[in-house]
Amino acid sequence: MPPEDRKKSRVTLLDVARRAGVSRATASLVIRKSPLVGADTRLRVEEAMRELGYVYNMGAARLRAERSHTVGVIVPNLTNPFFAELLSGIEAVVDAAGMVVLLANSGDHPERQDMLMRRMREHGVDGVILCPAADTKPELLERALDWQLPVVQVLRHISAEIDYAGADYAGGMQQAVDYLALLGHRRIAFAVHGPVHSAYRERTDGFRAAMQERQLDPGIIVRVPDATASIPSAAPLLFDAGPRPTAVICFNDVVALGLSAGLHDMGLRIGEDFSLVGFDDVTDAETMRPRLSSVATAPVTIGENSARLLLDRLAEPAGPARRMVTETHLHIRQSCVSVA
Amino acid sequence: MPPEDRKKSRVTLLDVARRAGVSRATASLVIRKSPLVGADTRLRVEEAMRELGYVYNMGAARLRAERSHTVGVIVPNLTNPFFAELLSGIEAVVDAAGMVVLLANSGDHPERQDMLMRRMREHGVDGVILCPAADTKPELLERALDWQLPVVQVLRHISAEIDYAGADYAGGMQQAVDYLALLGHRRIAFAVHGPVHSAYRERTDGFRAAMQERQLDPGIIVRVPDATASIPSAAPLLFDAGPRPTAVICFNDVVALGLSAGLHDMGLRIGEDFSLVGFDDVTDAETMRPRLSSVATAPVTIGENSARLLLDRLAEPAGPARRMVTETHLHIRQSCVSVA
DNA sequence: CTGAAAGCGCTTACAG
DNA sequence: CTGAAAGCGCTTACAG
Numbered sequence: 001m002p003p004e005d006r007k008k009s010r011v012t013l014l015d016v017a018r019r020a021g022v023s024r025a026t027a028s029l030v031i032r033k034s035p036l037v038g039a040d041t042r043l044r045v046e047e048a049m050r051e052l053g054y055v056y057n058m059g060a061a062r063l064r065a066e067r068s069h070t071v072g073v074i075v076p077n078l079t080n081p082f083f084a085e086l087l088s089g090i091e092a093v094v095d096a097a098g099m100v101v102l103l104a105n106s107g108d109h110p111e112r113q114d115m116l117m118r119r120m121r122e123h124g125v126d127g128v129i130l131c132p133a134a135d136t137k138p139e140l141l142e143r144a145l146d147w148q149l150p151v152v153q154v155l156r157h158i159s160a161e162i163d164y165a166g167a168d169y170a171g172g173m174q175q176a177v178d179y180l181a182l183l184g185h186r187r188i189a190f191a192v193h194g195p196v197h198s199a200y201r202e203r204t205d206g207f208r209a210a211m212q213e214r215q216l217d218p219g220i221i222v223r224v225p226d227a228t229a230s231i232p233s234a235a236p237l238l239f240d241a242g243p244r245p246t247a248v249i250c251f252n253d254v255v256a257l258g259l260s261a262g263l264h265d266m267g268l269r270i271g272e273d274f275s276l277v278g279f280d281d282v283t284d285a286e287t288m289r290p291r292l293s294s295v296a297t298a299p300v301t302i303g304e305n306s307a308r309l310l311l312d313r314l315a316e317p318a319g320p321a322r323r324m325v326t327e328t329h330l331h332i333r334q335s336c337v338s339v340a
Numbered sequence: 341m342p343p344e345d346r347k348k349s350r351v352t353l354l355d356v357a358r359r360a361g362v363s364r365a366t367a368s369l370v371i372r373k374s375p376l377v378g379a380d381t382r383l384r385v386e387e388a389m390r391e392l393g394y395v396y397n398m399g400a401a402r403l404r405a406e407r408s409h410t411v412g413v414i415v416p417n418l419t420n421p422f423f424a425e426l427l428s429g430i431e432a433v434v435d436a437a438g439m440v441v442l443l444a445n446s447g448d449h450p451e452r453q454d455m456l457m458r459r460m461r462e463h464g465v466d467g468v469i470l471c472p473a474a475d476t477k478p479e480l481l482e483r484a485l486d487w488q489l490p491v492v493q494v495l496r497h498i499s500a501e502i503d504y505a506g507a508d509y510a511g512g513m514q515q516a517v518d519y520l521a522l523l524g525h526r527r528i529a530f531a532v533h534g535p536v537h538s539a540y541r542e543r544t545d546g547f548r549a550a551m552q553e554r555q556l557d558p559g560i561i562v563r564v565p566d567a568t569a570s571i572p573s574a575a576p577l578l579f580d581a582g583p584r585p586t587a588v589i590c591f592n593d594v595v596a597l598g599l600s601a602g603l604h605d606m607g608l609r610i611g612e613d614f615s616l617v618g619f620d621d622v623t624d625a626e627t628m629r630p631r632l633s634s635v636a637t638a639p640v641t642i643g644e645n646s647a648r649l650l651l652d653r654l655a656e657p658a659g660p661a662r663r664m665v666t667e668t669h670l671h672i673r674q675s676c677v678s679v680a
Numbered sequence: 681c682t683g684a685a686a687g688c689g690c691t692t693a694c695a696g
Numbered sequence: 697c698t699g700a701a702a703g704c705g706c707t708t709a710c711a712g
Contacts, residue, residue: 010689012688012689012690013689013690014689014690022698022699023698023699023700024689024690024691024699024700025691025692025698025699025700026697026698026699028690028691028692029691029697029698031690032691036697036698037697037698038697038698041697041698055458055461055462055487056462056690057403057462057464057688057689057690058462058463058464058690059399059402059403059408059463059464059688059689059690060403060688060689060690060691060704061689061690061691062399062690062704063397063399063400063403063688063689063690063691063703063704063705063706064689064690064691064692064703064704065690065691065692065704066704068399069463070442070463073443078424078425078427078428078431079421079424079425079428079623080424081419081421081424083424084418084419084420084421084423084424085418085419087418087443088418088419088445091418091443091444091445092445095444095445100442100443100444100459100460100463101442101443101444102410102440102441102442102443103413103427103431103440103441103442103443104431104435104440104441105428105431105432105435118395119440120440121395122395122396122397122398123398123399123409123410123440124397124398124399147395228623228626228627229623229626229627231627232627257624257627257628258627260627260629261627261628261629264629265629283419283568283569284597284624286568286569287568287569287571287572287597287598287600287601288597288601288628289600289601289604289605350705352704352705352706353705353706354705354706362682362683363682363683363684364683364684364705364706364707365682365683365684365707365708366681366682366683368706368707368708369681369682369707371706372707376681376682377681377682378681378682381681381682396706397704397705397706398706399704399705399706400688400704400705400706400707401705401706401707402688402706403687403688403689403690403704403705403706403707404687404688404705404706404707404708405688405706405707405708406688
């Protein structure tokens with residue numbers, strides 16, 4: 001108990017062992033909860049740890065054991081609430097596994113992402129969960145394979161040979177189109193923005209396929225600005241592109257929020273004069289007025305899935321690549337009307 | 341170049357040194373960019389590193405050097421966009437300093453937070469940026485001091501002797517009250533929610549002081565649910581608490597969004613029949629309709645400040661505690677009307 | 681400007 | 697069930 005001259009040098013496992021009258025190896029076994037140690041010995045060691053204020057040194061352990069209990073997470077964006085929810089799901093399961101996340105933001109720049117992957121490696125992460133920046137070269141993943149660094153792709157994928165957790169975006173688009181078609185809409189626009197990547201393509205292709213399947217014009221696609229604040233003013237674009245749509249499906253809820261505001265500014269009443277469906281179903285969907293009907297992609301669940309995939313991979317490095325693609329669900333609220 | 345039987349064991353600094361025909365110490369100096377090494381030697385070593393595919397092992401370095409180039413970040417919440425922006429600011433400056441963030445979510449539970457602090461220590465972080473959970477005991481910080489673990493408080497503070505980065509919440513409330521008073525409002529409600537902590541108290545006290553200063557009734561305070569989705573239905577509470585207010589100041593934008601929806605549901609037109617001002621000015625403020633007038637607390641900046649504070653502290657462990665409290669700014673948009 | 685030696689705090693076989 | 701020894705990959709003085 002008397003701290004004596006602690007302070008100056010950290011208390012080590014050897015100190016604990018000496019105090020408990022056992023060898024360092026035994027103390028080490030106690031820490032790792034090995035069943036090899038007798039109950040009384042265990043107690044003595046645990047008490048010594050408490051008395052001395054011992055703190056486990058992961059760094060030293062990792063050096064010897066080659067495991068860091070650390071997972072890298074690289075996302076292209078941190079301010080989009082969608083990624084915040086994803087991150088929250090990842091953090092929860094990583095944490096529950098007794099590990100900790102190293103977070104980094106690639107800003108959707110492949111070069112930065114390269115640098116970050118290197119940094120993660122230098123820090124000895126056991127694996128990384130990566131939402132690949134747009135235009136990431138597949139080589140990045142091959143290199144990771146070379147490095148023996150387990151990677152799981154989340155939300156976006158660039159290689160079929162690597163674990164992946166995402167949602168069935170194409171299916172989600174199908175649900176949105178089906179719903180609007182059922183309400184009688186024939187001219188349905190699709191509003192996109194942001195960089196092009198697998199999720200972008202799946203959403204766009206999903207929209208086109210669903211429209212074609214119903215013999216509807218799949219070509220009313222408008223691109224709105226990436227900057228959130230500029231989206232509202234882009235609403236008129238919806239009516240510049242050929243046939244006047246009666247509804248719009250949005251690439252994500254950020255676009256939906258922005259267009260909803262912009263349409264309002266144009267004097268259109270969402271859910272009365274015009275229909276709008278969002279994608280992702282973030283919490284804002286419920287708090288806007290009219291409430292936004294949106295395709296739920298459950299980012300928290302995707303995050304959890306990606307973390308579980310990685311944990312499984314660490315346990316079974318050699319297994320075949322897995323994909324966890326969750327179904328989407330159209331959350332119907334108030335932003336759509338049926339048309340005659 | 342020929343990888344030979346690499347794969348099985350990692351290439352170490354000794355391998356690099358041998359390849360370059362120098363000693364391990366010299367190779368180490370090259371890595372750390374010491375000026376002691378001759379240009380030609382440096383080049384030879386760098387080439388050897390490239391040829392061998394050498395990766396620096398932070399873990400080993402940290403063991404010897406007692407620095408991990410790692411900072412822990414503990415927040416009470418990850419899904420609130422406000423924290424996402426904060427995190428984004430932190431990540432940016434930590435990253436720019438060549439360090440990496442270890443992220444954890446306390447869920448606003450002091451016990452979890454204790455566990456996380458311990459975990460951070462075990463992982464050897466150089467310091468931690470902490471947004472203390474509500475009801476955190478000050479002892480937590482004293483212990484950190486004991487541990488020689490640099491901590492900076494962010495957004496909320498529980499000790500004046502520890503660095504702190506936040507915003508002038510009371511001043512922000514003053515701005516909100518002044519603005520509404522100028523528009524002629526006399527009965528102004530204050531809608532709060534969430535756990536009680538320093539920022540909560542500063543906002544509440546700030547509201548009360550500003551109201552009193554203007555001889556207005558500071559007592560119309562209503563508590564709305566914590567769950568975002570339940571806030572709209574709490575809007576009627578505003579009119580149950582004594583004198584009928586003509587305006588409401590919200591604890592944060594999450595409350596503002598929710599009440600805005602709820603007031604709309606009651607048939608009130610924000611910015612015409614009723615006035616509402618938010619707090620934090622997150623991106624949603626600009627995209628809602630009517631646009632939300634909100635007190636900007638600049639979470640990204642606060643995040644940056646906290647990270648800089650920590651970096652400074654690492655450079656100068658002994659200096660006096662510092663506080664960086666940024667001014668708020670009332671961003672006037674469309675959600676308020678003047679009353680006769 | 682470069683090299684040989686010791687050591688950071690653990691874990692891992694290997695004996696007993 | 698416990699102990700003595702070696703080693704993980706670096707950095708840190710200390711000589712030269």
